[in-house]
Amino acid sequence: MSTELVTMNIGPIHPSTHGVFRMRVTFDGETIIDAEPIIGYLHRGSEKLAEERTYTQIVTLTDRMDYTASMTNNQAYILSVEKLAGIKPAERGVWLRMIAAELQRIAAHSVAIGFLINDLGAWHTPLLYLLREREKILELFEMMCGARITNSYLRPGGVFMDAPEEFWPSLNRFLDEMPERLNDIENLLTDNEIIVSRTQNVAVLDKEDAINASITGPMLRASGVDWDLRHRNPYDFYDKVSFRRPLGTVGDNNDRYLVRLHEIRESLKIIEQCLDLIEPGPIKPDEVPFLVRPDEGDSYVPIEAPKGELGFYLVSDGGISPFRCHVRAPSLMNLTLLRDMVIGYKIADLFVTFGSVDVNMGEVDR
Amino acid sequence: MTKELTGNEIKSTINDKFHELIISIENDHLVIKNDNEKLLDFFNSLKNDNKYNLLSSVTSVDYMSKFVVVYHLTSIEKNESIVIKIPCGESRIEPSIISVTSVWRGAELQEREIYDLMGIYFHNHPNMKRLLLWENFDGHPLRKDFVS
Numbered sequence: 426m427s428t429e430l431v432t433m434n435i436g437p438i439h440p441s442t443h444g445v446f447r448m449r450v451t452f453d454g455e456t457i458i459d460a461e462p463i464i465g466y467l468h469r470g471s472e473k474l475a476e477e478r479t480y481t482q483i484v485t486l487t488d489r490m491d492y493t494a495s496m497t498n499n500q501a502y503i504l505s506v507e508k509l510a511g512i513k514p515a516e517r518g519v520w521l522r523m524i525a526a527e528l529q530r531i532a533a534h535s536v537a538i539g540f541l542i543n544d545l546g547a548w549h550t551p552l553l554y555l556l557r558e559r560e561k562i563l564e565l566f567e568m569m570c571g572a573r574i575t576n577s578y579l580r581p582g583g584v585f586m587d588a589p590e591e592f593w594p595s596l597n598r599f600l601d602e603m604p605e606r607l608n609d610i611e612n613l614l615t616d617n618e619i620i621v622s623r624t625q626n627v628a629v630l631d632k633e634d635a636i637n638a639s640i641t642g643p644m645l646r647a648s649g650v651d652w653d654l655r656h657r658n659p660y661d662f663y664d665k666v667s668f669r670r671p672l673g674t675v676g677d678n679n680d681r682y683l684v685r686l687h688e689i690r691e692s693l694k695i696i697e698q699c700l701d702l703i704e705p706g707p708i709k710p711d712e713v714p715f716l717v718r719p720d721e722g723d724s725y726v727p728i729e730a731p732k733g734e735l736g737f738y739l740v741s742d743g744g745i746s747p748f749r750c751h752v753r754a755p756s757l758m759n760l761t762l763l764r765d766m767v768i769g770y771k772i773a774d775l776f777v778t779f780g781s782v783d784v785n786m787g788e789v790d791r
Numbered sequence: 792m793t794k795e796l797t798g799n800e801i802k803s804t805i806n807d808k809f810h811e812l813i814i815s816i817e818n819d820h821l822v823i824k825n826d827n828e829k830l831l832d833f834f835n836s837l838k839n840d841n842k843y844n845l846l847s848s849v850t851s852v853d854y855m856s857k858f859v860v861v862y863h864l865t866s867i868e869k870n871e872s873i874v875i876k877i878p879c880g881e882s883r884i885e886p887s888i889i890s891v892t893s894v895w896r897g898a899e900l901q902e903r904e905i906y907d908l909m910g911i912y913f914h915n916h917p918n919m920k921r922l923l924l925w926e927n928f929d930g931h932p933l934r935k936d937f938v939s
Binding site for chain 2: 464465468470472473634636637638639640641650652654657658659723725727734736738740748749751753757758760761762790791
């Protein structure tokens, strides 16, 4: 039975919108028949700001894009600058930023899972368990570079300071404890009847549709496509470590949750391998100047950020700041199919699906 | 490793009938003519015949003398990537190009972003309006001659 259609505004200020996301949704009763995302409430013009800053100063702008994954933002930007300017990074610096990037992936996936469960109505208990683990990572970051969220840790050629001595035992303690904590979380959530019945076969995303809509990262892998840039296009030293790529089979909200959970375990394995391979040495080559001045040209180096393919398209005109700096933001692209994914489902599935897409508004709007 | 094709390699992979569209062959990319009629066929052929099924990124650069739209395409099967550049809007008055949203859905939001910030109009786009800024905003901030 059809009822009179109701169009409703949701957001931008709403606890479940993970920032300032807004949607105009049309309902027939409780069923969604149309949804239009409206974005731009956190637009700060980062790409324009980058055009008047030096290459090193822009690192601080990248922190503020996906603010749950600053380290990987730094990494994507720095790799692009290094390619543009032909800088060869120091080995220890690369290992340090790989450790930082994988810790960041664990932190970002913890936030993603925690808030997804929060959106499902499990108020705060699982979220706080996950945020407690993330807090330990933030403390590790604080030791590494003095900052917790907006790290600005990477520099062209490596990182700006070596990790202090007390960092290594703390990291080892974290690596020892985390698998146990993950087991707790998995026992609590994965087979939970409510979670399973609310997420299985909801908002199924087909393989072909996902590729066609430029969807990348855990969302694409949940749909069963084995595409991880760390494996297919190894940047930094990812060719020297081995890890599995968890894949989904159905492409529903449950698969997206499971892929992220399993990726945390793989990240822990990568960090352990990094610890075996890292050796003392310089963290940055001495010859890298403070003012990087690349020759005319452009570069784009995509990396596997926690949310998907992240890349900076930089154009240089030979000056001390980029002529153009474009960010290929995975969060924005992953929103392309949100409308198609939620149509036909109930209002209660809307935010669960939105949570499983895992967008960060700082990155969507830039 | 994802293989980044050089300009010459890209030329040899694309269908011969599109060779007339090539303006120049560069080190790491191909420069293509902004031809409203044949461009869509060209992109369809890249996607279906050459298996470049993932549109990594669409963006644009304002060189003052012209605008350039830059396409980064990836083939998941072949693990290859190519770069295509299309110059448009030499006169700076209403630059426009055909939308590739019908080929890759992934272009939908990116093309809206380009229109919003750089002012390049995409023909046949299903929903060509501003993405990040508000409707009555005057000008396109990423243009080099934008004065705030």
